[in-house]
Amino acid sequence: MEVGDRFVFQYECPTGICPRVMMELHTWCEVIRCGGDFMLRGFEKKNETNISCPYNCIRFHLTAIPINRDENGMYIGNCEKAVHASL
Secondary structure: OOHHHHHHOOOOOOOOOHHHHHHOOOOOOOHHHOOOOOHHOOOOOEEEEEEEEEOOOEEEEEEEEEEOOOOOOOOOOOOEEEEEEOO
């Protein structure tokens, strides 16, 4: 993996992600999908956080892009949800 690599999470593990990292990222992706707020973890934006891999050797920046929700998390249409992570 290189700095700037991007991954799109939907229903499977993206190519190049180890399963242990995927378990950690999946947890935080689900938090956002369920309306969670990363500002409660001390971050400036509701949908962005930094996450370390289980071995603390790689740090990810996770950005959730609410495609079918308004700024309050209310459902506004029927489209795919996507959560992006980058190194």
